[in-house]
Amino acid sequence: MLPPMSTTDPAEGEADTPRVAEARRRAAQRGHRQSARMHLALWVVMALTAGFAVPGRPRLAFTGEGLGISLALAGCLVPLSLAALDREPRSQVGTAVLPLILGVSGNALAVLRPTLLMEIPVAAAVAMLFARLRPRTALFLAAPLVMAIAVITTASAPSGISLQAGLSSVLLCVVLGASYVFSRQARLGRDRTELLLAELEDSREAEARAAAVAERARIARELHDVLAQSLSALSVQLEGARKLAERDHVDPALHRLIVRGGELTREGLSEARRAVAALRGDDVPTLDQLTALVDRCRRDLGLPIALSVTGEPRQLTAEANLALYRGAQEALTNAARYAPGSPTDVLLRYTAEGTTLTVTDHGRPAFRRADEDAAPGSADGDVANGDGTGSGPRSTSGPGEGGEAAVRVWTGGGNGLRGMRERIERVGGRTHAGPMGRGWSVRMEIPG
Known part of the structure; x- marks a missing residue:
């Protein structure tokens, strides 16, 4: 599988918020879809290469000139099949090996058996390099392969169209390489944009929560400084009134009202304290x-x-x-x-x-x-x-x-x-x- 380039280090996703995690998930899905399209293209290239190389003379063989053609064809088909079946990301060195083998074998096959569209394996190798590696590294490795196929197609083409044949092979390689560079950069740009938007939304929510916490803290201070203090003073006064009522043996109905007023005051004070704790964000x-x-x-x-x-x-x-x-x-x-x-x-x-x-x-x-x-x-x-x-x-x-x-x-x-x-x-x-x-x-x- 073509390793989709991540927009951030994987370790950075350990404490992702749900929104950021969803953005990373969509980015990974887009990378997998791009890899799947590349794999399908590799199978098509493999079929075209075999279809143009197997017929004709000299035939494939295990001796003589046929042996060279067989080895060159195998050098094209095996890397193509391995790349199409690969599902695990590789290192840059391992990632570059298969396209280089494919490119060298494609040039050898073009020398031993010049056919129509003989530059297809080399163009596929160039596309794989630009799809798997960073553009500068891919350009450094692809340039010799492109120059070689240009020289081979120019030499093997009829004298009247040799220059056009060489230029067409170069153009095919350049178009395929550039298309994969631009498609990958577009995908990575979209991934970064979605990730930044998710982080921006999280930042806005965090800012709103911080503002709400600050406002709740202000209201909690007001409750504590005004309501709770007033209720505490009222509770003390009512308790004093209850004791005076008991001492002076006032009407029982009045005594019950004073006692009930004290209860209500204590309940209100308890509720105010819980409201202050909730507003301050204390554990509930x-x-x-x-x-x-x-x-x-x-x-x-x-x-x-x-x-x-x-x-x-x-x-x-x-x-x-x-x-x-x-x-x-x-x-x-x-x-x-x-x-x-x-x-x-x-x-x-x-x-x-x-x-x-x-x-x-x-x-x-x-x-x-x-x-x-x-x-x-x-x-x-x-x-x-x-x-x-x-x-x-x-x-x-x-x-x-x-x-x-x-x-x-x-x-x-x-x-x-x-x-x-x-x-x-x-x-x-x-x-x-x-x-x-x-x-x-x-x-x-x-x-x-």
Whole structure:
């Protein structure tokens, strides 16, 4: 095979982007197609050489003058067949050997058996040199072959057309050599252009990503310096108000409002901190960390959790990973808040249809309202959460004060079950939540 010249060093492709890799792949395909056309041309040259050289006299033989013709013909046909069958790139020295043998044998055959188109083997050798080697090297090796066939055709032609015969043989060699030089240069130029365009597109995307990262960092700083600081101060003030309310034995309804305001403030602060981390490009949790999440829930929230994973794990997008992880975190937090100590099952299933994460607790009826139903506006069991705080349709009764303190630390949904549903829907999934026996079940599905 004719070795297609690469536009860059092969080692440079080790860390190629997909766009650059695709450009290199198309360049390689064009090189292979050009080589295939050259191989077809070599088979045609071999047929023409044999067709013009075999007939006539003296006949091919193993003795006398016929032996010389046989050796010269073999010197033409063998390199042509080897070059047409070759599929591996060679060194420049190895690449030049076959065309030189072909050119020398073609000149010898033209001397021993002058025939019509006797310059074809030499012209093919010149074309192979220019197709396989750099133009300057090819010119240095092809010049003697062309001069030799010009002298031979001039000497063997009738006196009236000897000069024209010599010039025609030179012209044939020059045209074939030049055509292969120009075709190869055109291919390499197109390869370089596509590669440069791919690198330019990658550079533009990298520049756009850098600008987006800088803008996100600016927004993160604003959130941290303004919103997070304000929420922190508000949380401190509300905590002070709660203690004053407990000391002065204020109306229980007012006390509950102050406590709930403190919870909302802490949840908002936690959400702001996560938003700042996301904007700064910090690592976001994935399903690979689900086991660690369950372990922390067992330790910090006192939940007896059983984790099961079935099916062949698949690679999910970062958004899908984060949505499922946050959904599991929210569901486990709610289980600890509304059914403290209840056995809880976490099932992660990978199927051909998609990925499903189910969190089911077995419930504590004393902490549930008798009229616990989905909030208005939900459909097909989708989660609906009226206040967006994570309480969902469940009762506001909960565990004791110590357990509530642990849950306050863990509460991280920000927008609770509604936020869970919105996260899942943004990645094309669905969320279902509702009673299951004496307990509560949350199922998150992401297709694909």
